Amino acid sequence: MQGEPLMNDIVSEYRRTYTDSMKPDDLIGAHFPRLKPEQKKALEKLGLKTIRDLLYHFPARFEAAGPTGTVAGVTAGSEVTLYGTIRKPEAKKGWKSRRPMGEAWLEDASGRIKLRWFSQPYIAKSLVDGMVVKASGKIAGTTEKPYLANPEIDRSPVPPEDVHETLFQAGTEIEYDQLFAIYPESKGVSSLWFLHAMKKVFSSGIHETLRDPIPKDMLDRYNLPTLATALVWMHTPRKLPDSQAARKRFAFEEVLAIQLTTQRRRLLASKENALPIDANRESLASFVASFPFPPTAAQSRSIESIVADFEKQHPMRRLLEGDVGSGKTAVAAATAYMVATSYPPGRKSGTLQVAYMCPTEILAKQHFSTFVSYFKDHPIPIGLITGSECRKFPSKVRYEESAKVSRSQFAKWVANGEIPIVIGTHALVYKSLKFQNLAYAIIDEQHRFGKAHRQKLTKKEGLAGSVSPHLLSMTATPIPRTLALSIYGDLDLSLLDEMPVGRKPVITETLGPEKRKKAYERVREQLALGHQAYVICPRINEPDPTKELAVQAKSVKAEAERLRLNVFPDATIDILHSKMTPKDKEDVMKRFEKNEVQILVATSVVEVGVNVPNATVILIEGAERFGLAQLHQLRGRVIRSSNQAYCFVLPESFGPATKERLKALTTAKNGFELAEYDLSLRGAGELYGARQWGVSDIAMEALKNIKMVEAARNEAAALIEKDPDLKKHPLLAALAKEADEEVHPE
Known part of the structure; x- marks a missing residue:
């Protein structure tokens, strides 16, 4: 017992020594001098520069130590x-069979076994001799020659026996707890x-010197x-509940930071003024009645919500969320009509202006054509x-057609208010384009624009004070x-949750490689009926076979040639991808719209808004290789008419994990x-990709918990109400500033 105080003193002195020499903002290399060039490059690739970065490089998951079996003990x-x-x-x-495949040997202390991946040679190419892994799958083959078929591979936290060099003093044994951290690497x-x-970092006690941004009463x-x-607990939990509690804490912290930024934006917006808009509902009803289809109840509700916002003195901030083909453009046109028929303040002539920003040139031209069809009987340029x-x-x-004009003349007409509705790409935010009375900004597929684009559009010249x-x-x-609620906390939400009448x-269907012919038969059937088809590929060009880690996926150019020669020799086939010039893209789309092209082989460039009603498969x-949200968007390209549409999902790898994922x-x-299902099953990161939103995987997990999100929202609202600039909470203010820079809902 007498030795305990002495030991505690030694530990305290040891920690003080490390703490003095290790600071949160120190570069990693200063405390890990034996880093090799490839390790430095890898850390840089992961965005890790300082000791603080290391502390916040959290494990992706945890696993129990030790294998669940040995090679010698497997049975067919x-x-x-x-x-x-x-x-x-x-x-x-x-x-x-001459079928492409990948092979490797897996070796443990008891023996070795063959690993085989059929039609997936790229998996073998991603592995390196000597790599320690965890392989999960089913034993196939014979008792004499067993092999592991299409196993899933994870890097193993268990070191091989011949690794003896550590980051610590020679001879120091590594002690493992019940759980091993599996890190993004x-x-x-x-x-x-x-x-x-992390063992070295925690030994310094540096984590105990960091100030906690969350107030104690909130914790x-x-x-x-x-x-x-x-x-x-995030890095070295003794038991799983510790890890879960830590993840909950950091998730709450991040969601709170996001909510602080959105609540502050909401507060600032409430202090801004908007140009008054004449809410003439009778005129609006007449305009909507001229559409070639009756509006759905959801469209009518959304239009009314927007009109009600127009009647307020503060600017509307609203998100219109609609499934593919649910009629968002019609809502945009109806509300744009109301703005374009309103006089500027204090005048009895002229109109207020609308800016409608689209993510691609194809989509901008398509919406322009749609608006022309809606406004053809109304004198609104x-x-x-x-x-x-x-x-x-x-x-x-020709009054019924549009005309090409010079950029300078166009800018003059916008600046003097002669063009009330302006549709375009990011060219709308050019400094050379000035509006006279911009009252309404519409951003289509808003998540494809950076925050800067939205801010530039809403702060265009032509806005007073x-x-x-x-x-x-x-x-x-x-x-x-x-x-x-989290990412769009400063926006009100409108949902288009029903499809137009008659839309099927x-x-x-998800088909494995052996059933591909079924998809081709359906394409032939639809072509015979005069309809058209899309074929989507992940790549533009064939991968370089000399590059080991090149993604082995079908390419637009090679697949178009294969289909032309071997599958649909009688069909007219063309290609579309992002590397083509705008003119070439437009030419292909025009030919496809006129049914001069029957099969369009493309990358996901067609994902956003391309509208060809005659395409049915x-x-x-x-x-x-596509996210579920992206697959859903691609499928939406053929839900554009009352004709029955078909979507065939053709994975190259068709294992259990892929089957379950695509089943959704x-x-x-x-x-x-689909969104709610996928969130509960795998988390929002799978559906959208955390990088797209600038939100960590941990915070994305938290979004499964509506109570946590609402709690963070309430706490943020209370803090902003009492302390709008968070002067009393500087650490939270710093977190909120970081979240405002990182999170990009646009």
Whole structure:
């Protein structure tokens, strides 16, 4: 017992020494001098520069130590998980079938077993001889020659026995707890490296010197651990509940920071003024009645919500979320009509102006054509501005058509208010384009624009003093309610949750390689009926076979040639991808719209808004390489008419994980249900990709918990109400500033 105080003193002195020498903002290399060049490059690739970055590089998951079996103990037909070392990985072709495949040996202390991936040679190419992995799958083959068929591979946290160098003093034994952290890694820096690195960092006690941004009373209110405790539990939990508590704490912290920014934006917007808009509902009803279809109840509700916002003195900030083909453009046109028929303040002539920003030139031109069809019987000029041209409707020569005009003339007409409705790409935010009375900004597929684009559009010249335009952001990407509450906390939400009358749901099938002919037969049937088809590929060009890690996926150019020669020799086939010039893209789309092209082979460039009602079937190659939201958007290209539409999802890898993931496309009734289903099953990061939103995986997980999101929202609202600039909470202010820079809902 007498030795305990002495030992505590030694530990305290040891920690003080480390703390003095290790600071949160120190570069990693200063405390890890033995880093090799490839390790430094890997850390840089992961965005890790300082000790603080290391502390916040959280494990992706945890696993119990030790294998669930050994190579010597496997039996045919059994499901196994094996830890071992990869030997001799190679991509090859089957001896009889000549089918592409990947092979490697997995070696442990008891022996070795062959790993085989059929039609997936790229997996073998991604492995390196000597790599320690965890392989999970089913034992196939014979008792004499068993092999692990199409196993899923994870890097293993268990070091091979011949690794004896550590980051610590020679001879120091590594002690493992019950759980091992599996870290996001990069070539050169393994999960095992992070395990050792974090042990050294925590030994310094540096985590205990960091100030906690969350007030103690808030931590107590939600039973959350302190920052120091949460950091330890994130990296080295003794039991799973510790890890879960830590993740909950950091998730709450991030969601709170996001809510602080959105609540502050909402507060600032409430202090801005908007140009008054004449809400003439009778005139609006007459305009909507001229549409070629009756509005759905959801469209009518959304239009009314926007009109009600127009009647307020503060600018609207609203998100219109509608499933693919639900009629968002019609809502935009109806509300734009109301603005374009309103006089500027204090005048009895002229009109207020609308700016409608689209993410691609194809989509901008398409919406311009749609607006022309809606406004053809109304004397309201409409303009189009893209990187390649400017157009004005109506033409002075032919009233029913638009005319191409010079950029300078177009800018003059916008500046003097002669063009009330301006549709365009990001060219709308050019400094050379000035509005006279911009009252309404519409952003289509808003998540495809950066925050800077939205801010530039809503702060365009033509706005007096503190006057800001009303803002309508639109998206066809299904967003779960919790994500909308967090990322779009400063926006009011309108939903288009029903389809126009007569629209049939698309029939979706996921087919393995052996059933591909079924999809081709359906395409032939639809072509015979005079309809058209899309074939979507993940790549533009064929991958370089000399590059080991090149993604082995179907390419637009090679697939178009293969289909032309071997599958549909009688069909007219063309291609579309992002590397083509705007003119070439436009030419292809015009030919496709006129049915001069029957099959369009394209990348996901067709994902956004392309509207060809005669296209009734879509084949999506390499489907496992697309996110579910992206697949849903692609499928939406053929839900554009009352004809029955078909979608065939064709993954190259068709294992159990892929089957389960793609099953959601066939079980979910609509995009909203798909979003909620996928959020509960895998998290929002799978549906959208955390990078797209600038939100961490941990915060994305938190979005499954509506109570946590609402709690963070309430706490943020209370803090902003009492302390709008967070002067009393500088650490929270810093977090909120960081969130405002990182999170990009536009």
